[in-house]
Amino acid sequence: MSRLRNWCCAIACLMTFTVSAKEMHVVTTVHPLSLIVQELVADVGTSETLLPAGSSPHDYALRPSDVEKVNKADLVIWVGPELESFLTKLLGDKKNAIALTAQSEITLREYEEAHAEHGEHDAHGHHHHGTDPHLWLGPDQAIEAAKVITTALIDADPLNRAQYEANLSRFTTSVHETVLKLKQQLQPLQHKGYYVFHDAYGYFEETFGLNNLGHFTVSPDRRPGAKTLIQIRKTLKESQVQCIFREPQFSPAVINSVIHGSDITIGTLDPMATDIAMEQGGYVLFLQELGRSFTECLK
Numbered sequence: 001m002s003r004l005r006n007w008c009c010a011i012a013c014l015m016t017f018t019v020s021a022k023e024m025h026v027v028t029t030v031h032p033l034s035l036i037v038q039e040l041v042a043d044v045g046t047s048e049t050l051l052p053a054g055s056s057p058h059d060y061a062l063r064p065s066d067v068e069k070v071n072k073a074d075l076v077i078w079v080g081p082e083l084e085s086f087l088t089k090l091l092g093d094k095k096n097a098i099a100l101t102a103q104s105e106i107t108l109r110e111y112e113e114a115h116a117e118h119g120e121h122d123a124h125g126h127h128h129h130g131t132d133p134h135l136w137l138g139p140d141q142a143i144e145a146a147k148v149i150t151t152a153l154i155d156a157d158p159l160n161r162a163q164y165e166a167n168l169s170r171f172t173t174s175v176h177e178t179v180l181k182l183k184q185q186l187q188p189l190q191h192k193g194y195y196v197f198h199d200a201y202g203y204f205e206e207t208f209g210l211n212n213l214g215h216f217t218v219s220p221d222r223r224p225g226a227k228t229l230i231q232i233r234k235t236l237k238e239s240q241v242q243c244i245f246r247e248p249q250f251s252p253a254v255i256n257s258v259i260h261g262s263d264i265t266i267g268t269l270d271p272m273a274t275d276i277a278m279e280q281g282g283y284v285l286f287l288q289e290l291g292r293s294f295t296e297c298l299k
Contacts, residue, residue: 027073035282083133138203243297267297
């Protein structure tokens with residue numbers, strides 16, 4: 001009887017090992033989401049980014065190799081059709097694909113609401129409508145998204161529930177601690193005005209009470225026209241604009257032409273976290289880098 005019990009235990013252990021031996025493989029669309037996901041799958045899975053470093057989801061063209069990656073993934077995390085419209089057809093009916101903008105647990109920002117609260121940011125003939133998809137730029141939204149993703153991971157891989165929950169707890173704590181420090185760091189700069197290249201930073205700006213006076217374009221794949229640039233140049237002269245932020249994914253020529261002859265400082269904001277490595281603490285480092293960029297340009 002004892003021998004039979006030992007044999008059954010050995011079979012059970014072997015079955016458990018077999019089930020858990022295959023790591024969960026998660027594909028995320030953009031690098032900042034991968035920074036979040038790779039913390040949630042630490043020690044039990046892997047995370048891969050679909051878009052190459054430095055590319056923009058606003059105008060990306062899907063390749064056959066991308067389709068293959070998506071089809072092989074255990075779980076696919078994307079922001080949603082508001083950002084990666086090129087994936088709508090491919091992911092529309094996939095049960096293992098999570099569109100974050102479709103999750104009721106995530107507090108999303110509506111562009112029209114934001115403009116009504118803070119004044120019309122884009123006074124140059126371009127208007128945003130609907131959901132702001134840049135949710136990874138909001139620490140609260142990042143934590144909410146992490147909870148949604150963790151639930152999906154546990155549903156797909158229940159044997160590793162304890163590890164997923166521990167990873168989520170560690171991630172949440174580190175983000176909360178970072179936000180507290182950044183609020184202290186950025187609070188003295190809240191009255192200083194600036195322009196951004198495109199309207200992507202609302203979640204971050206609302207978290208830290210920053211004073212965005214406007215943007216060059218509502219979408220980076222839409223170059224502002226001559227009339228818009230003339231109006232921006234006029235606004236810059238009339239407003240207390242201390243800094244203009246460019247983005248490394250796009251040519252600074254438009255910004256340089258507008259500030260020519262002025263003493264406005266140019267800073268850089270990278271919403272795609274291009275230079276942040278895929279390692280533990282990567283998302284927190286991303287938030288810290290954004291804080292540093294605002295501090296250096298506005299101080």
